[in-house]
Amino acid sequence: MPKVLVTGSAGFIGGYVVEELLGRGYDVVGLDNFSKYGKVHKSYDDHPNYLLVEGDARDTDLMVKLLDGADHLIAGAALIGGISYFHTYPYDLLATNERIIASSCDAAIEAHRNGSLQKVTYLSSSMVFESTTTWPSVEGDERKVPPPLSSYGFQKLAVEYFARAAWDQYKLPFTILRPFNCVGVGESRALGDVDVLSGNVKLAMSHVVPDLVQKVLKGQDPLHVLGSGEQVRHYTYGADLARGIVTAMEHPAATNDDFNLSTAESTTVSHLAEVIWRKIKGADEPLRIVSDDPFEYDVQKRVPDVAKAREKLGFEATTSLDEMLDEVIPWITQAVADGRI
Known part of the structure; x- marks a missing residue:
């Protein structure tokens, strides 16, 4: 089966993504530096098709090494947290995440040029629509509305510019995905959380x-x-998001395109x-x-418009709020x- 490198594999959404990939039969390499929660253990750690590497996505040489023979990169590594987290660490979120995405793209450009890498699937955020005054947010609105005011939202918008620029200059294929309000199990108090x-x-x-x-x-x-x-929020189950992420990674119609991934509720x-x-x-x-x-x-x-993912990818988030809770x-x-x- 094809090989997929997932950065941020020990994170909240990353854990669901690895589980989904393994369930579909992929060989998966996970990369995480455990900076948010410390060492965590997942049910699939000993899966024969899974290799977990402790390391930093800012290490471009390591990224190039791990991408050797990989068919796909799911670029999920980032400093991320709840609302108090990105008010407490506005500079660190911006600076660290810019370094992560630059390193990821540098390595992916080299891997695509010299190897088997087919595409990068980038995890953006609903926060790119932070400054909108019209709803629902349709793909493309992120380039029409004022830019996000928070450093986290602004950096996630930058991720999308990295993706498009790497295609424009180096023809590195991409898919951009925007998860909305992930809900699920496995998240703990972050090591750097302040008391609020x-x-x-x-x-x-x-x-x-x-x-x-x-x-x-x-x-x-x-x-x-x-x-x-x-x-108003759209609470979306982590396993649904993972299904949407892997579906978009696989689907030919997702190449060089962007999608909101969310429940419609x-x-x-x-x-x-x-x-x-x-x-x-x-x-x-x-x-x-x-x-x-x-x-x-x-x-x-x-509030996202979810029609594009449904119509082009056949993806719908189907888990109800009651089921999530x-x-x-x-x-x-x-x-x-x-x-x-």
Whole structure:
């Protein structure tokens, strides 16, 4: 089977992607420096078709070596975190991620010129649409609306420019993918997280689903949410995203094109909080919500158009919010009991 190099393979989305690739029979090489969570162990670590390399995607020579004989590169390595993470480390996110993407492209250009590398699949972000004032966000809008204000969103937009520039100059084929609000299991508190209180509970990761779950589990009442609670998000299951990423990697129609990967379902933070509360507390326990001051870059609406991925790739994210939470809540319950969150 073809060989795929996945950078950031020990990360949140990366773990789902490796699992999807192995399930489809690929030989997979994962690269990660464990800078976010420290050493983590995955269920597939001992899979015969998987090789995990501890290293840094900024090491271009290492990247060139790992791409020898590879058919595909999924460029997922990046400093990434919840909303408090990219307010705390705006320069580090920008500088580190620029170095990662430049190194990845340098190595991929050489591997494509001299070897078997067919294409690079780049993981961008819904945050490229951060400054839009019209919804839903359609592929191409990222070049029409004002650029993102956060350094994280701006850098993810730069990833897309790297992809297109490497094609324009070196004819390195690409696919650009924008995941929206990944929800799943396996994420822990980052090593570099700072303590941020939300009411009487420290935020675990500043990602809304795990943070709301752990606050309810820890007995917070009233429940604190950042901002008004009317922010609109599209919570998308990690395994669905991985399926979309690998489908786009494989699909001929994805070459030199870009796609939003997301559920079609819009959910407000307040509604999310109510669903989580009912699943943990039951139908009869009254829910009271208090609004905390939001972070500066708390985008009020992120709503994707998902028609292009459906029509060109046959991809739809089908896992419902209820199904996601039924998996995530028990996992976070155990993580809280273990002291990991």
